[in-house]
Structures are given as structure tokens and as C-alpha cells.
Amino acid sequence: MAIIHPLCLIEMIKVLFTIPNFDTAGSGKALLHVAKRLDPDRFEVHIACLHTKGTFFKTVEQSGIPIHVLNYTTPMKPYPKGLRACYQISRKLKEINPDIIHSFHYAADYSEPLAAKMAGIKWVYTKKNMNWGGASKNAWKLRSFLATAIAAQNTDMLELFFKNSNKTVLIPRGVDVEAFKPQIKNETLAQKWQIEPNQRILMCVANLVPVKGIEVLIQAFHRIHSQYPDWRLMIVGDHSNPYGQDMMTLATELGLKDKVLFTGKQNNIQDYLSLAEVVVLPTLDKGRKEGSPVSLLEAMASGKNVLGSNISGIKDQLQSFPEHLVQAGDIDAWRTKLMNCCSNSREVNTQLGKVFREYVMQNYHIEKEVNLCERLYEKIGI
Numbered sequence: 001m002a003i004i005h006p007l008c009l010i011e012m013i014k015v016l017f018t019i020p021n022f023d024t025a026g027s028g029k030a031l032l033h034v035a036k037r038l039d040p041d042r043f044e045v046h047i048a049c050l051h052t053k054g055t056f057f058k059t060v061e062q063s064g065i066p067i068h069v070l071n072y073t074t075p076m077k078p079y080p081k082g083l084r085a086c087y088q089i090s091r092k093l094k095e096i097n098p099d100i101i102h103s104f105h106y107a108a109d110y111s112e113p114l115a116a117k118m119a120g121i122k123w124v125y126t127k128k129n130m131n132w133g134g135a136s137k138n139a140w141k142l143r144s145f146l147a148t149a150i151a152a153q154n155t156d157m158l159e160l161f162f163k164n165s166n167k168t169v170l171i172p173r174g175v176d177v178e179a180f181k182p183q184i185k186n187e188t189l190a191q192k193w194q195i196e197p198n199q200r201i202l203m204c205v206a207n208l209v210p211v212k213g214i215e216v217l218i219q220a221f222h223r224i225h226s227q228y229p230d231w232r233l234m235i236v237g238d239h240s241n242p243y244g245q246d247m248m249t250l251a252t253e254l255g256l257k258d259k260v261l262f263t264g265k266q267n268n269i270q271d272y273l274s275l276a277e278v279v280v281l282p283t284l285d286k287g288r289k290e291g292s293p294v295s296l297l298e299a300m301a302s303g304k305n306v307l308g309s310n311i312s313g314i315k316d317q318l319q320s321f322p323e324h325l326v327q328a329g330d331i332d333a334w335r336t337k338l339m340n341c342c343s344n345s346r347e348v349n350t351q352l353g354k355v356f357r358e359y360v361m362q363n364y365h366i367e368k369e370v371n372l373c374e375r376l377y378e379k380i381g382i
Contacts, residue, residue, distance in 0.1 A: 014097070017102050018105060034373055046065065047060065048068040055267075072089055072093065073111045100124060100381050124380070126150075126151040157312070170372075173364070175301045181302060182302060185274050201234050202231055202278050205237060207238040211287045216282050216331055218250055218254065221260070224342065233259060233261070282308075282326070293317070299356075304353045321356075
């Protein structure tokens with residue numbers, strides 16, 4: 001419940017952030033970036049997750065934010081059993097007794113908001129991807145119906161899912177522009193990947209799953225690599241799944257084994273970005289698409305020239321740079337845009353990167369995301 005701060009007589013708002021796990025650090029980092037920056041004189045912050053697995057969990061522990069490990073969701077079928085389980089969860093939530101629960105759960109679960117409703121706790125969720133229809137459509141509608149407020153990450157969500165909704169506020173992802181800024185080339189990393197001084201790096205930072213469109217990028221790069229022999233394509237992200245293995249096979253079959261570098265999952269993204277001149281995100285226009293992809297924002301903040309598919313989320317981030325948007329899934333369109341970037345001198349790409357960094361600092365600074373969250377909590381929390 002809200003309490004009065006003893007020093008300044010401000011009514012404090014207790015916020016409980018929920019997330020299934022910290023195995024996939026992307027969502028976990030997004031949560032922690034906001035949670036640790038909330039004004040401590042106005043907000044008391046807690047976190048709840050299902051378990052303690054994942055290397056990033058240690059980072060969350062080190063933040064000093066209280067963490068509650070509990071099962072805060074449940075299967076809803078059969079319904080009598082699901083309702084009883086929701087009631088039990090509501091009792092656990094009531095023990096923590098937050099004013100607001102902010103869910104970073106990516107799925108169409110409605111047991112959590114139902115349990116919050118039973119506990120009399122206001123509940124917010126961040127819509128992080130473009131999934132909505134199919135078997136989960138009714139679940140998304142229930143999740144939204146039970147929500148006190150909804151944080152949408154891009155403008156297409158507002159139009160397609162929440163049109164005329166008075167619950168919804170646009171809160172795009174922000175980036176820490178001090179952590180991600182132009183850096184000198186990490187020579188140790190360059191040596192590790194046998195990158196010669198004259199070689200130039202085109203990079204994609206994404207875990208390899210089908211929606212990311214990595215096959216489009218590889219095929220487009222195949223069509224230009226002979227014209228730009230100094231360029232290498234570096235793909236930074238987990239490739240341990242079948243799709244990732246297929247992409248490695250594709251690169252080999254196209255004769256690109258020495259031209260395309262698959263690094264696997266990496267935690268020191270800033271160091272890898274120091275190697276890149278151009279960073280791209282070729283996500284397909286299907287499935288979950290993108291919410292507000294942080295990889296492009298981090299690249300822009302790091303002073304890199306960027307390209308991205310002209311789809312939800314990405315087109316918001318690049319709305320002021322339409323020439324850097326590419327038709328999703330179109331190999332020839334990607335070939336043309338890659339040629340434009342690879343034809344640039346290093347100096348031109350660096351200058352474009354400076355423009356992108358300035359744009360991110362003005363429009364996607366992490367403090368802007370935090371301020372929007374604080375305003376939302378203050379609006380509904382008292």
C-alpha cells in the first residue's frame with residue numbers, strides 16, 4: 001500500500017515488477033533499467049520472478065532491489081482449478097502488498113491480472129510484441145480487460161490492438177546512452193575473430209529465431225560480397241537452436257563461411273558494437289514482429305549507421321530516417337540498401353552514426369522511458 005515518506009511527506013507508491021525469469025536477459029534488462037532508476041523518494045520497488053536461474057539474475061540481485069521468488073501465474077484450465085489457484089496467488093501478492101504490479105510477462109497470460117484483481121491491486125502490463133490473434137486472441141483480450149493500464153511499445157499497437165482505449169499509454173523502450181556510446185575499436189576482440197585492420201564490419205545483433213529474417217540478410221549479403229571484398233557480416237546472438245544451425249549451413253552453402261561470422265550469444269554487446277560500422281535488423285513482417293527493439297537503439301546510441309525492416313516498432317524508431325527503412329523479407333531491397341551503406345566511406349558512415357546518436361539522445365534516452373513510467377504510476381497509484 002502507499003506509505004508516507006517520513007522526510008518529505010510524499011506518499012510513496014510501492015511497485016512490484018513481475019517477469020517469468022531472467023534467462024532471456026533482453027526483457028530482464030529492460031525491467032531492471034526502469035526499476036533501478038525510479039525515484040527512490042517516490043517509489044518503493046520490488047521484483048517477483050518464477051525462479052533464480054539465468055546469469056542475469058545475479059545482476060538483478062546486486063541491484064539491491066527486493067526479489068520475491070513465487071509462482072504468480074497458473075494454467076487456467078480446468079477453470080475451477082485455475083480460479084482456486086488464482087485466489088492462492090492473490091493471497092501471496094497481498095502479503096507483498098504493492099500499490100501497482102507492472103508485468104513484463106511477454107505471453108497472453110490472464111491468471112496474473114485476475115489474481116491481482118482478487119487482491120485489489122492495480123495491474124499494468126507492457127505489450128512487448130505484435131502477437132494478438134490466433135489461439136491467444138481471447139487471452140490477450142482478457143489480459144487487457146483486467147488491466148488497470150497498458151504500456152504499448154509502438155504506435156501500431158495503439159492502432160491495431162488498443163484503438164479508442166483509455167487504458168493505454170505509449171512507452172517506447174529507452175537506452176542508456178552512457179553505457180552505449182561511441183567507443184574505440186576493441187582490438188582484442190578484433191584479433192579473436194581475426195578481423196584485419198582493412199576489413200569493415202556489417203553487424204546484426206539478434207538471437208537467431210525465424211522471425212528475425214537472418215536468411216534474408218545472408219542472401220542479400222551474398223549478392224554484394226564480391227563487390228565489397230573488405231566487408232564481413234558478423235551475427236551476434238544465440239545460434240544454438242535448429243534455425244541458427246540452418247543459418248550457419250546456409251552461409252557455408254553460399255560460399256560465405258569466411259565472410260559471415262557467427263559469434264553466438266554475447267553479454268559484452270558494447271565491445272562488439274565497437275567493431276561495427278553498420279548495424280542492421282532484418283526482422284520479417286509476420287508473427288510477433290517487433291515491439292520496440294533495443295538492439296537498433298543501442299547501435300544508434302553507439303554512433304553506428306543502421307538499417308531496419310519497415311515494420312512495427314522499427315519504423316517508429318526510424319521514422320525520421322525513411323531512407324534507412326527496408327522492405328521486410330525482400331532480398332533485392334536489402335541488397336540495394338546494403339550496397340548504399342557499403343559504398344560509403346568510413347567517414348560518411350561515422351558521420352551518419354553521429355546523427356543517429358543525437359536522435360536517440362533526444363528521443364529514446366532511458367530517462368524518458370523512466371519518466372513516462374513514473375507518470376503512469378502516479379496517475380493510477382494513489
